[in-house]
Amino acid sequence: MTVIGWLQIILFCVIIVALTKPLGWYMTRVFNGEKTLLSPVLRPIEAGIYWVSGVDEKREQHWLTYTVAMLLFHVGGFLVIYGVMRLQAVLPFNPAAQGAVAEDLSFNTAVSFITNTNWQNYGGESTLSYLVQMLGLTHQNFLSAATGIALAVALIRGFSRASMRTVGNFWVDVTRCTLYVLLPICVVYSLFLVWQGMPQTLGDYVEATTLEGAKQTIAVGPVASQVAIKMLGTNGGGFFNANAAHPFENPTALSNFVQMLSIFALGAALTNVFGRMVGNQRQGWAILSVMGVLFIAGVTVTYWAEAHGTSMLQALGLTGGNMEGKEVRFGVVASALFAVITTAASCGAVNAMHDSFTALGGMIPLINIELGEIVVGGVGAGMYGMLLFVILAIFVAGLMVGRTPEYVGKKIEAREVKMAMLAILVLPLMILGWTAVGVVYPAAVASMANAGPHGFTEVLYAYTSGTGNNGSAFAGLTGNTFFYNLTLACAMFVGRFFMIVPAMAIAGSLAGKKSIPPSTGTFPTTGGLFVGLVVGVILIMGGLTFFPALALGPIVEHLAMNAGNLF
Amino acid sequence: MLREIRPAIVLLLVLTAITGLAYPLAMTGIAGALFPAKAQGSLIEKDGKVIGSALIGQEFKDDKYFHGRPSATVAPDPDDSTKTVSAPYNAANSGGSNLGPTSKALADRLKEDVDKLKAENPNAAVPVDLVTTSASGLDPDISPEGAQFQVPRVAKARNMSEDQLKQLVASNTEGRWLGLLGEPRVNVLALNLALDRAAAK
Numbered sequence: 161m162t163v164i165g166w167l168q169i170i171l172f173c174v175i176i177v178a179l180t181k182p183l184g185w186y187m188t189r190v191f192n193g194e195k196t197l198l199s200p201v202l203r204p205i206e207a208g209i210y211w212v213s214g215v216d217e218k219r220e221q222h223w224l225t226y227t228v229a230m231l232l233f234h235v236g237g238f239l240v241i242y243g244v245m246r247l248q249a250v251l252p253f254n255p256a257a258q259g260a261v262a263e264d265l266s267f268n269t270a271v272s273f274i275t276n277t278n279w280q281n282y283g284g285e286s287t288l289s290y291l292v293q294m295l296g297l298t299h300q301n302f303l304s305a306a307t308g309i310a311l312a313v314a315l316i317r318g319f320s321r322a323s324m325r326t327v328g329n330f331w332v333d334v335t336r337c338t339l340y341v342l343l344p345i346c347v348v349y350s351l352f353l354v355w356q357g358m359p360q361t362l363g364d365y366v367e368a369t370t371l372e373g374a375k376q377t378i379a380v381g382p383v384a385s386q387v388a389i390k391m392l393g394t395n396g397g398g399f400f401n402a403n404a405a406h407p408f409e410n411p412t413a414l415s416n417f418v419q420m421l422s423i424f425a426l427g428a429a430l431t432n433v434f435g436r437m438v439g440n441q442r443q444g445w446a447i448l449s450v451m452g453v454l455f456i457a458g459v460t461v462t463y464w465a466e467a468h469g470t471s472m473l474q475a476l477g478l479t480g481g482n483m484e485g486k487e488v489r490f491g492v493v494a495s496a497l498f499a500v501i502t503t504a505a506s507c508g509a510v511n512a513m514h515d516s517f518t519a520l521g522g523m524i525p526l527i528n529i530e531l532g533e534i535v536v537g538g539v540g541a542g543m544y545g546m547l548l549f550v551i552l553a554i555f556v557a558g559l560m561v562g563r564t565p566e567y568v569g570k571k572i573e574a575r576e577v578k579m580a581m582l583a584i585l586v587l588p589l590m591i592l593g594w595t596a597v598g599v600v601y602p603a604a605v606a607s608m609a610n611a612g613p614h615g616f617t618e619v620l621y622a623y624t625s626g627t628g629n630n631g632s633a634f635a636g637l638t639g640n641t642f643f644y645n646l647t648l649a650c651a652m653f654v655g656r657f658f659m660i661v662p663a664m665a666i667a668g669s670l671a672g673k674k675s676i677p678p679s680t681g682t683f684p685t686t687g688g689l690f691v692g693l694v695v696g697v698i699l700i701m702g703g704l705t706f707f708p709a710l711a712l713g714p715i716v717e718h719l720a721m722n723a724g725n726l727f
Numbered sequence: 728m729l730r731e732i733r734p735a736i737v738l739l740l741v742l743t744a745i746t747g748l749a750y751p752l753a754m755t756g757i758a759g760a761l762f763p764a765k766a767q768g769s770l771i772e773k774d775g776k777v778i779g780s781a782l783i784g785q786e787f788k789d790d791k792y793f794h795g796r797p798s799a800t801v802a803p804d805p806d807d808s809t810k811t812v813s814a815p816y817n818a819a820n821s822g823g824s825n826l827g828p829t830s831k832a833l834a835d836r837l838k839e840d841v842d843k844l845k846a847e848n849p850n851a852a853v854p855v856d857l858v859t860t861s862a863s864g865l866d867p868d869i870s871p872e873g874a875q876f877q878v879p880r881v882a883k884a885r886n887m888s889e890d891q892l893k894q895l896v897a898s899n900t901e902g903r904w905l906g907l908l909g910e911p912r913v914n915v916l917a918l919n920l921a922l923d924r925a926a927a928k
Contacts, residue, residue, distance in 0.1 A: 168908060213737035214730075225731065232735035240743060256819075286820045299747030303739075331734045338742060343750065350754050351761065357782050359768040360758035365819060366768060368777045370785040371792065371919055378780055378818040380768040384758060385751040402821035405862030407782040408768065413909020469855075470828040476841045477852065480870075484833065484859040485823040488796070488868040491910035495862075513823035513862045522827075614827035636825030717829055726831040 161467045165493035169459055172417070172497065173452070176424050180448065181441075183425060184432025190340045191313045191333065191433070193217075202339050209335055220326035223668025226314055227661060229330040230307060234274045237303055241270040241296040245288075254289035255364040256379070261287060268645035273297060275656035276304040276538055278390070278397025278508055278631040279648060281640040285379035285400050290362055297397060298386045305393025305426075306337040308540030311660055312430055315544045318667030319568050320437040322675035327667050341426070342392060349422065350388040357411035358384040383408055391422040394538040396508030396631040404498070404511040405487055416494055416511060423507045427536035430543040438568040442686040447546055450694045451535045455504055458524045458535070463496040465521035471721050485516030496521065499632075503528035506538030508631025515609070515618065515634040519721055522634070523714035526621055529628035531702040532587060538629060541656075544663045548580040551666070553690075553697040555580075557683050566682055569675040576669060579662040586658045588705045590627040590651045595620045595709065603643050609636025612727030613720065617713035622648060627655035771916070779916055784867040786816040787919065790884035793869070793877050795915040796856055797840065799824035800864035816865060823862045844876070851876050868912035871900045885926055895921055 189196050210217050221229065244251065245266040249259050261269070265281055272279045273296070282288055288297075310333035317327050354360050359380040366378040383399045387409055390396060400406040410416050428448060435444025467481045481492035490498070495512035502509050503525035514522050528535060534546040550567060555577045558565030565572040598604040598619040608615035618634040625632055626648040633639065639648065684690065720727075758766040769781040779785050787794045800822055802814035814820075826833035840858040854872040874896040882889045899918045903909050 164903070164907065171907070209738065209741050213741060214733045215738065229731045229735065232731055233739060236735055236739040240739070283820065294751040295743065295747040298751055299743045302746040303742060331738055335738065335742070338746065343746070346750070347754070351758060354754075354758040354762050354766050357765050357769050360755050360766045361768070362755055363767065366770060366777060366780070368770070368779045368785075370779055371916065371923075372785075372787060372789055374786060376779060376783075376785055376816065376818055378768060378770075378783055379821075382751045382755055384766075385754040389746075400821050400863075402823065402863035402865070405823070406821045407784070407863060407865055407867055408780075411782050413904045417904075417908050472828070472834045472837060473855065476837055476858075478837070478841070478855040478858065479852070480855040482828070482859075483855045484826065485862045486859070487861050487863065487866050488856050488870055488873075488912045489866075489909050494909060511862065513825055515825035515827060516823060516833075516862075518828050609825055610827045610830050612829055614829055617827075634825070634827075635823070636827075717827070721829050725829060726834050727829050 161463055162493070165463065165467070168493055169463070169497055172420060175421055176428050179421070179425050180428045180432050183429035184436060184444070187341060187429055188433050188436045190336050193332075193336075196340060198340055198344060206335060206339055210331075213331070215329070215331040217329060217332045220329050222325055223314070223327050223664045223671070226327055226330045227664045230311065230660070231657070233303070233307070233330070233334070237274045237300055238270045241273055241300055242266050244292050244296045245269060248289040248292050251289065251291050253291035253294070253362060255362075256289070258287060258289045264642050264645040265640055268649045271649040271652050272631065273300040273395070273397065274304055275629050275652045276308055276393070276395055276506065276541065277626060277629040277652045277656070278395045279626055279639070279652065280398055280401070280403070280631065280633065281645060281648070283401045284398050285381070290381050293386055293399060294382055298389060301386065301389040301393050301395040301397070302338055302342055303334065305389070305395060305539045306334045306342060308538055309337045309341070309426065309430070310334050310540065311664065312540035312543040313433070315547060315663055315667040316434050316437050318670035319570055320439070321671045322673065324671045327671050342389060345392055346385070346388040349392065350384040352418065353384040353387055353415060356415040358387060358415070359408055360384040380408070387419075390509060391419045391507065392426065394423055394427065394505045394507040396502065398509065404509045405513070410511055413489055413494065416490055416498065419509070420498055420501050423501050423505045423509070424536045426539045427505055427542045430540065434543065440568070440686070443568055446686045446690055447550070449691045451546070453691065453695050454531070454535045454698070455500065458500045458504065458528055459497060462500050462521045462524040463493060465518045466492045466496045468518070470518050471724065472726075482516070482518055482521070485513030487511065499525050500528065502632055503630055504533065504535035504537070506533040506541055506628060506630045508625065510632050513635060514621070514632060515636045519714045519718035522617070523710060525632065526617070526624055526710070526714065527702065527706070529624045529630045530587065530591065530706045531698055532584065533628050533630065534698065541629065545659070548583050548663065549698050549701070550694055551576055551580040552584070552701070553694040554683070554685070556697060557693055561683070563681060566676065567685060569677065570670050570673050571676065576666050579666045583659045583662040584701065586654060587627060590654050591620070591623050591706075592709060594623040594647055594651055597647070598623065601643065603641065607638040607641055607644060609638070610727065613713050613717040614727065617717065620709055620713050623651050626651035629656050771920075781914065781917065782867055783818050784816055784865045785916060787915065790880055792919045792922070793874055793881060793915055796866050796869060797858065797860045798864040799860040818865055821863045821865055823864060824860045848876055848879050867914050867916060869915055871896065871911050871913055874900075874913040874918065881922070887926065891925070895925060
């Protein structure tokens with residue numbers, strides 16, 4: 161580890177904290193329906209959209225209607241992606257003449273994109289036409305991100321409202337999020353990315369004759385417009401197979417740094433939106449502190465492990481850290497930092513191959529997802545995931561002192577705790593359940609690329625990533641098989657929607673409750689004790705659930721590596 | 728609930744048109760006007776022919792050129808489309824080796840490559856980036872140490888002085904952004920083009 165490495169990490173954290181407040185201020189205005197700087201331009205478009213689609217923006221929805229609207233929206237989104245993938249051979253913008261995508265792969269990819277997972281069983285440049293990249297993937301990158309944010313805002317409204325039956329209007333939240341938050345940032349952001357060297361063209365793949373006279377086909381495409389939303393919306397599905405490690409998808413150290421910032425920016429800002437909406441910004445900062453503690457711990461371990469390298473590198477006298485599967489322009493520190501960020505949020509973009517990380521360096525991304533991606537998290541998903549853990553932590557605190565727990569003026573009762581548990585139990589059910597199947601079912605075992613404990617970790621990582629809607633991979637695993645296409649789609653679907661429905665039930669139940677003013681017996685939720693308690697609950701829950709699986713994978717591999725065992 | 732069906736269809740179509748067509752097409756137009764060369768992929772032409780992209784690594788095997796990092800990219804096997812064959816620097820199918828820290832295949836490959844480089848230049852420590860594959864398989868860069876390591880070989884193949892080559896490497900070394908972000912690096916294609924020019928003088 162070097163001083164300049166840590167300076168990059170610290171600079172990243174400082175900028176994120178600095179962005180949280182202004183972005184939170186802006187987003188709060190957007191979701192409260194107030195005027196913003198962009199209203200003169202965007203308001204007519206917004207009103208027009210409501211008019212053609214028959215949305216009455218004044219009419220709010222019950223939590224159940226809100227959820228059903230969200231689900232209907234996703235049925236449509238699924239059909240659009242599945243349709244363009246199956247039909248890409250006969251549709252325009254297909255200069256590389258890609259054939260129709262297979263049924264199971266199209267199904268997997270469609271589920272993957274509507275759930276904001278963006279798992280890559282597809283190969284990007286070798287599978288998809290430009291039209292699919294734009295109409296299928298870019299569009300769903302926007303809408304699944306807008307949906308996540310809308311749901312988080314609905315849950316926040318549950319906390320901030322009192323004695324109300326409604327939690328907002330899904331159509332209005334999604335439209336406003338897309339028009340006022342995501343699109344304007346992406347327009348500027350994608351131009352920045354092109355300036356850094358990212359292609360943005362509809363032209364053919366380039367045929368080059370290299371300096372030594374060999375033929376090289378260079379895949380290009382409308383990359384920048386997709387990468388901007390892929391990062392900002394914590395989607396993470398790559399334009400190219402190698403994702404953000406591809407020089408066209410991440411040309412410079414600066415583009416890499418800005419991409420990392422954009423993964424965290426909206427998720428961090430949502431903590432501030434929460435604080436503002438419940439009337440005390442310190443509530444938001446307390447949540448961001450919980451995230452910060454877990455984040456710094458993760459970065460420290462991964463950076464140390466990757467800088468330290470592996471015993472096989474050391475045996476050959478190779479210094480400079482574990483560079484297998486990493487790019488020179490990023491080096492060890494920016495690769496380690498990126499890996500922790502992308503899994504702390506549910507982004508899943510990668511600028512280095514996690515499969516080639518050291519055992520401990522690769523374990524942190526795994527743990528990040530297994531804890532529920534609540535460290536900033538996916539846009540929206542991280543916020544409602546974190547609030548579920550907060551409910552549990554408050555419940556535990558209430559048990560200790562024998563009082564009905566309260567949080568930001570709302571009594572937390574049996575219904576909320578049950579729903580929170582229901583949502584959180586989805587993680588072990590899907591992750592551990594499917595991993596158990598994946599390591600014994602012969603067709604699945606054949607997909608492992610590495611032998612020994614590392615092969616187990618590949619399978620564990622796949623279902624962890626799918627269930628957590630992350631999308632990063634230990635990419636050696638051959639995921640594009642019938643078995644993995646279907647089972648991962650199942651994990652992604654359950655991991656997304658079986659978490660959302662209980663969270664929305666909590667939103668509805670909280671919105672209907674009276675708001676009670678804090679008394680002397682109220683547990684303060686803005687201080688260090690609260691932060692410590694939430695961190696503790698998250699680690700104990702995650703630890704108890706996943707430690708045995710981690711012991712079989714990365715931990716035993718680390719011990720084997722130190723003992724000089726190879727597989 | 729029934730009244731949610733119309734927005735579910737119409738709003739989806741409208742937002743799809745905006746985000747999936749209008750936005751990427753508009754960005755293509757604007758980017759093409761503002762940064763035409765970069766939007767096309769930063770292509771490099773020599774004598775009117777495209778020889779590659781400034782951002783995409785290409786394979787160098789000849790002793791008279793500096794070599795890039797090993798690449799793990801593959802291509803479909805022409806004899807059996809269900810299989811793949813090694814195809815270094817295949818810029819139409821990026822990817823890494825995905826070999827883990829206890830992989831025997833990785834250990835064997837590293838040993839073989841280290842031995843080869845040691846034979847080529849016994850006087851310097853082998854830089855780690857010259858024997859490890861990159862994540863994309865298309866890494867355009869090597870570390871400055873990785874370039875300096877190859878100077879004796881290139882000097883011998885070209886009959887040029889080592890000092891001249893060392894200078895060439897130094898002048899093609901790009902530092903950290905603002906002295907802070909990323910790592911120092913040498914773009915192999917740019918270095919080799921500069922090398923050809925220097926040799927022609």
